[in-house]
Amino acid sequence: MIRNEYLRFMQVIKDKDAPAGVQKIANIILEHLQEILPLGTAQGRRIQKIIALAQTLWQTTPDKISITVNENNETPNKIVRLKNMSVGPFRGFSKTENFDLDSLLVLIYGPNGTGKSSFCEALEYGLLGSVEEAESKRFTNQENYLKNAFIGRFEPPLITASCENGEAKLLSSNEELFRFSFVEKNRIDNFSRIAAHAPSKQTALISTLFGLDSFNGFVKGFSSEISERHIDLTGKKSLELQDKRKALDVHYKTIQEAHQQLDCLVESETELANQFGQGTSFSNMIVSLGTSSKPGLIKNLEDDLQKPLPRITNLTEKKLTNSINTVGLTIRSINIKNKELIKVSSELSFKQLYSAISSLQGDISDYCPACKTPFAQVTCNPFELAENELAKLAHLSKLELERDELATKLSDAIIAVYDILEIATTEYQNYSGENPLSQYKVSSKSSLDSVWWDQLQAKKNGELLGIQHLYIQVQALEERDIQTKIGIQEREQKQKKLTELRELEKEANKLKTSRELYEITIKKSEKSINDFEQENKKLIEEVEAEAAQVEINNQVSNSYRYLVHALNEYKEELPSRLVADLGDIVINLYNSFNRNDAPRDLLAGIKLPLTSGQQIEISFKNAPEKYYNALHILSEGHIRCIGLAILLAKNIKEHSPFLIFDDPVNAIDDDHRESIRKTLFEDDFFASKQIILTCHGEEFFKDIQNLLGVEKTKKSQCLTFLPQLDERHIRVDFNCQPRNYILAAQSHLENLEIREALSKSRQALETLTKGKVWSYVNKYGDGNLAIKMRSAKSPIELRQLTDQLVTKLKKPAFSNDQKDLVLQPMRALAGINGNSREWRYLNKGTHEESDRAEFDRSTVSIIVESLSQLDDALT
Known part of the structure; x- marks a missing residue:
């Protein structure tokens, strides 16, 4: 547990690109973790051990962290369930026992002391590679804890799992993958006593809930820094030489300051080069940007930006098709209207006759204008007849108007097609000779009519139709537009990149100029102290030899201080990392545990302590906006429910393929056991997850089987651990009587x-x-x-x-x-x-x-x- 958590910490400082010395000392501590673990701050034993290791191994230890937390590529989605475990000798198992675990539910009952914890520890060691209880009892060598005391041997358990593809796979320990598969009753007990601790310790108890007590104790064992009494950080010879050099302090100070500035320049150069490209050196950056004698990226970008891009035509095949379809539809509509007008041509003649008669009404009022018969003798008054008939023939006028409107629409549609043709003939350049569409161009758009349209679609000696050429060219121009737009976007990116590179070049020139000035200053000061250097050559050599070790000592001290600060910071941030985004799941699980409570007592919100001094705050459904201190208003049983809900929520959040729950009877009070059984076995939270549950309570064991029903109980694996007899070995009844x-x-x-x-x-x-x-x-x-x-x-x-x-x-x-x-x-x-x-x-x-x-x-x-x-x- 401690090693794995320390590895995760190392991954964090590696990702943050901690200084090389920090990564170096982190590697030294990891390599000698078993030696360092038993040592604490008392009498400076741990710090002295670390100093001795660092001074010996500083030059040979890598200054980069290369190890990763998880060395295999298993993912929880590949594993469906645990299939089998072979265990022994191991803790209470003095000989090998094979457990068939190939079921979504494995129920294990046994009184206290019958070996259930040994079974769970075997799963824990096989899946995680360590047992937390061994660390809490300060067994630095876990094999001493895990071996069977009566035969003095230990064999790692062998665990087989079923995968999604149906294969059986022998699992190797993977703490990163399986650590949230276990729910430990002792953690819930500790969590339930959170009310007895000061608020500053509440965050630490969130870590306790996830089994990080040993790691917290490990972190507390580091002194905050290395003091002068443990390591030489100045150099005795150096002090002697300083006394002699007081007369030359000005020159030394000048050189020192200049070197410091150069060191800063190196950092600035490195930082600037990293802006150009991570890991690139400053000199390589200068070459890449380009010089007067050898152009580079800047010149290449400037040349690229001078190249013109094709004009965007905004032509599309869809636009052309729509225009052509409009012409075709309009021509058909005009033909239909003309046919209708031809059909009613006789009516049109009568309409003209009636219109003529109506126009004479004002001049003639007492006889027929055609036959001169007086109105008193005619059968029907011609003026009244003409007026009535004209009203009946009003649709003829409408037809004529619609035909005229269609003619205008046709002209507009043909012009729209012509506009596309005109752009295509100008922009399409893929012909060696004249564009075939040029023959369809006209001097004035007013001359465009259906004759022109027919020519565009007329066949010519097996050649492509004009409309086909137009389609080909529009499609090509549409694709060209797409590429041009992409080119415009790329041009913008190149312009942005060019601006950035010019700014880098400007800063690089400043740094080069500064370097030249500092180097000149150093040379002048060195020349002034040459005589003094010759006179004190031996002492200077001694100081130089000493300086190398002092430099290492300072690197060790600075790196150690940085590491311990980062380690404590990591420890403080662990609770927030562990419970991040668990709120909604915790609320749902807690309310499920308390389904028999009044609705007003169910949770609407929860705030978990993420930093030191914070409290667990909850709000209820009847007042979701008002939060209370959970420890102030909840009973110990409800606090246990919150602890269990957090652990189960983490199991769900991490998509663990199984849940291993060691003796929930001790972790849960009587009032909540039924609801927690229903949450585990009736609700959907763990429907597809394998559950391995041990308990010492026969009633709890019996209630689970009766809650599951006959069929689910048949499909589950039920085992009973029996009290030991004369033989020092865990007795298991693999065919125990059903409690259903x-x-x-x-x-x-x-x-x-x-x-x-x-x-x-x-x-x-x-x-x-x-x-x-x-x-x-x-x-x-x-x-x-x-x-x-x-x-x-x-x-x-x-x-x-x-x-x-x-x-x-x-x-x-x-x-x-x-x-x-x-x-x-x-x-x-x-x-x-x-x-x-x-x-x-x-x-x-x-x-x-x-x-x-x-x-x-x-x-x-x-x-x-x-x-x-x-x-x-x-x-």
Whole structure:
């Protein structure tokens, strides 16, 4: 655990590109972690050990962190479930035991001291590579903790997993991948006592919840820095030489300052070069940018930006097609209108006649204008007739108007096609000779008509139609437009890049000029002190030899201080990393654990402590905006629920393929066990996840199997760990009797143990009617029952309860797709004579009786079968 967390810390400082010395000392600590772990701050033992290692190994240790946290490429999505584990010798296992784990649910029951923890530790070691309990008990060599004490040997467990492709795979330990698969009861116990600690420790207890106590203790074992009393950071010879050089302090100071500036220049040059390209040297950057004698990137970009780009035509095949379609549709519409006008041409003549007669009405008022007959003698007044007929022939005018409008539309549509043709002939340059479309150009758009349109589509000696040439060219120009737009975008990027490179070149020239000035200054000062250097040559050599070690000492000191600060910072940030984005899942799990609480007591929000001094704050559904200190208002049981919800939420968030829960009975109070069972086994949170659960509580073990139902219990793996006898080895019952009442009843019935079958049937019927059936009736119908009880402490009579539930199910108002599947077995049970010996046994139980009639096996078979059918329908 400590090593893996330290590796994750190393990954963080590696990603942050910590100084080389820091990475070097991190590598030294990792290489000698087992030696450093037992040492603490007392008498400076750890710091002295680190100094001794650093001074010895500084020159040979890599200054880059190369190791990674996870050395294999397994991902949780590739693993479906654990399939098998072979363990022993290991802790309580003195010999090899093989466990078949190939089920979505593995239930393990055993009293305290029977070996359940050894089983879980075997899984922990096989999957994570270490056991947290060993670290907490300060076993630096975990094999001493994990070996069987009676035979003195230890063999790593072998764990096989099933993968998505159906293959069985032997797993290697991977703490990074599997560390959130385990839920440890001790962590929840510690978390539940969070109220007893100061607020400053609450964040640390979030780390405790995730098993990081050992790592926190490891971090606290580092002194904040290396003091002068542990290491020489100045140099004694150097002090002697300094006394002699006081007369030359000005020159030395000048040189020192100049060198410091040069060192800063190196950093500035490196930083500037890294802006150009990570890992590029300053000199290579200068060459890449270009010089007067050898042009580089800047000149190349300037040349590229001078190249012209083609004009954007905005022509598209779709636009051309739409224009052509418009012409075609308009021509067809005009033809239709002309046909209609031809068809009614005779009416058009009459219209002109009637219009002429109407125009004469003002001059002639008493005789027919055609035959001079007086109006008194004509059959019909011609003026009135003309007016009426003209009204009837009004649609002819509409036809003529529509034809004229279509003619205008046709002209516009042809011009639109011509506009496209005109652009294409100008821009399309892929012909060696004249563009074939040039022959269709006109001097004036007013001359464009249907004749021109027909020419554009006319065949010419097997050549492509003009319209086909137009399509080809428009398609090519459309593609050219796309490329031109891409080119414009690239030009913008190049211009931006050119600006950046010119700025880099400007800064580089400043740095080169500064370097030249500092080097000149150094040479002048060095010349002034040459005589002094010759006179004190021996002392200077001694100082130089000493300086190398002092330089290393200072690097060690600075690197150590940086590392310890970063390590403490990492430790403080761990809680926020662990619980990030868990809020919604934690709320859903907590509310599921507390489903029987009043709605006002369910959570609407939660704020987990992410920094020192923060509290766990919660808000409730009746006032979601108001937050309270959770430790101030929640009971210890509810605090445990929050701790368990955080661990399970992390398991879900990390997509762990399985959940290993060691003894939840100790971690959960009585009030929440039923709801937590339903959360684990009925709700959808862990529906596709393998669950391996151990417990010392037989009632909890029994309740799980009856909650699961017959079929799910059959598919699960159920094991019982038995107390040891004379042999010092964990005893396991791989074929333990089922605690599911119906399965037990079926087993007894098959063995002709009728009384025992009835006994288990009674327990099954109590469990189903008071739990699942009543809840089902209440969910889909009226669950209010009127039950008579003999006294306040009398149990509910099963006959009365069963009859009332059947009555509720039979009501027409009760509607559910599963109704018949529930009602049929309930009717079968209620149909058994209430005075029969079998039903009396189910209803009240039976004391030991002798010389009484035998139970009817067929009746008992009906009871067991009906209970099985009812369980199938409700599970």
